Amino acid sequence: MTPVSRDPREPREPDHRRLICHIIFKLDYGGLENGVVNLINWMPTERYRHAILCLSHATDFKERIRRPAVPIIEIGKQTGKDPAAYARVYRALRQLRPWLVHTRNLPAIDMLVPARLAGVRRLVHSEHGLDAVELEGRHQRYNRLRRLSRLLVGHYITMSADLKQWLNAEVGIPPRDLSVVYNGVDIERFAPGARPRHLLPSGFAPDDALVIGTIGRLEPVKDQVTLAQALVGLLQAHPELSRRVRLLVVGDGALRAPMQAVLAAAGFQDHAWLPGFRDDIPDLYRCMDLFVLPSRREGISNTLLEAMASGLPVVATRVGGNPELVLEGVTGDLVPAADPAALARSLHGNLTDPTRLAAHGRAGRDRAVAVFSQAAMIGGYTRVYDALA
Structure with missing residues (x-):
């Protein structure tokens, strides 16, 4: 002891x-x-x-x-x-x-x-x-x-x-x-702000990149492999997005290698950055354009709240407490768990509609401040x- x-x-x-x-x-x-x-x-x-x-x-x-x-x-x-x-x-x-x-x-x-x-x-x-x-x-x-x-x-x-x-x-x-x-959620620490894209690796993303992000333990219940599969499906179906779309996965755990294997098998390993656990989380949220929570089960996700407070639109699975946080069509989208095709469709709908991204981000920030x-x-x-x- x-x-x-x-x-x-x-x-x-x-x-x-x-x-x-x-x-x-x-x-x-x-x-x-x-x-x-x-x-x-x-x-x-x-x-x-x-x-x-x-x-x-x-x-x-x-x-x-x-x-x-x-x-x-x-x-x-x-x-x-x-x-x-x-x-x-x-x-x-x-x-x-x-x-x-x-x-x-x-x-x-x-x-x-x-x-x-x-x-x-x-x-x-x-x-x-x-x-x-x-x-x-x-x-x-x-x-x-x-x-x-x-x-x-x-x-x-x-x-x-x-x-x-x-x-x-x-x-x-x-x-x-x-x-x-x-x-x-600490609504002052997690808040919209200037994008510190210099935190991303040199050459990883173009200036006009659309960064999909997630943060959390890389464990089966969080199911980041489905997110990797959805990214592959998105870029294969819409190759015109390949130049701009990037994936940022913060955290570490048992799913790191399976995620990397999915991306490498499709030739998209250079489209993802997996930096492990980090202490500059508020700034990394500000590097993102869209936050995704692909969990198979959740209580009330701190990262989902932090993303909303940071002014990010979100896509989350329709499990556990996620529907209590995300107002579907207002602050983000809800998709079935373990369904890469459905997640890919949601990613495409968001990333190709800047007005929708901005509106969901503002509404998410307002909801985090008012309720959580x-x-x-x-x-x-x-x-x-x-x-x-």
């Missing part, structure tokens, strides 16, 4: 604010982790302070936490069964003595037991989205674990109304114990925490 501290100075006086300990699998690049960091950075500090307990480990993503003295503890849980990890979680919580423990997603839900044994009486669990092994949310063993959690959890939070309905219908969580708290603000997200979490006081 390894403690990680961003600020080694200890407060000289006892801190009587209530401590909330967020238990997550790991602190790495991802939507769930981004939401935790945003909550810690944005929540007023008068009543609550925070700690993060990582079942696996913390990466340099922890540097995005701007609040001082936020304890980050790495449990170092081994892959597969690791009974000793429960004891390490118990000892960490006995040391921290949090007022409330907030577990997030299935990998953390069984840590509710050591939390209760450690004397924590207020327990909250969040569902942020389903992964590739349970796209439909009907995995019997996983849902049995969620049902058992009702013996301990005081309240559940979901990132979308779609997830709330699923927890009620499939798992049996009563509506009174469920709240929807949408992710919030930081204040709304912080207010939602605070109401749940306050109600458990």
